[in-house]
Amino acid sequence: MTPAPRGSVRQWLAARPVAAGYILAVGSALSYGTAQFVARIAVTRVAPPLVTTAFALLFGALFLLPLGIGHFRRARRAPGKAWLFIVLAGLTAASGVAFMYSAFSLVPLVVASPLGSVYPLVAIGLTHLFLQRLERVTPRLVAGAALVVAGVVLVVVGSA
Numbered sequence: 001m002t003p004a005p006r007g008s009v010r011q012w013l014a015a016r017p018v019a020a021g022y023i024l025a026v027g028s029a030l031s032y033g034t035a036q037f038v039a040r041i042a043v044t045r046v047a048p049p050l051v052t053t054a055f056a057l058l059f060g061a062l063f064l065l066p067l068g069i070g071h072f073r074r075a076r077r078a079p080g081k082a083w084l085f086i087v088l089a090g091l092t093a094a095s096g097v098a099f100m101y102s103a104f105s106l107v108p109l110v111v112a113s114p115l116g117s118v119y120p121l122v123a124i125g126l127t128h129l130f131l132q133r134l135e136r137v138t139p140r141l142v143a144g145a146a147l148v149v150a151g152v153v154l155v156v157v158g159s160a
Helices: 009-015 017-045 049-076 080-104 109-116 119-130 139-159
Strands: none
Touching: 009 017, 017 049, 017 080, 017 109, 049 080, 080 109, 109 139, 119 139
């Protein structure tokens, strides 16, 4: 790995977009995994799933607000269709969190988390249907997705 230059981390990441993507994906996995562990404790010991969801999303939004404040001017100028996608992304993400936290209150984390983690299959299917000009769904990708499903089946059946 190349050592970071004296410039900022942002400059280093901008100069290496693929490395940045991998680093951010690993950060995402660490964040999601930790959040699910903490949420399981919250929904079983502290508050009902929808209350936990509401507060988790509220605190998440408050955390992100200062990080994104500089981009709000540009976002305000976005066309209405772009805002539709932003709203849909927010609604579906919030629904996903609510469903997952509700699952945590009913079944063990080691079952709900892998089962809920097959969401990339939905993204792959939607990409194939609607984004064919932007991204390709290859046979290799489909084979990898099938392995994910097989792994989830093994985890769920093995935990039953």
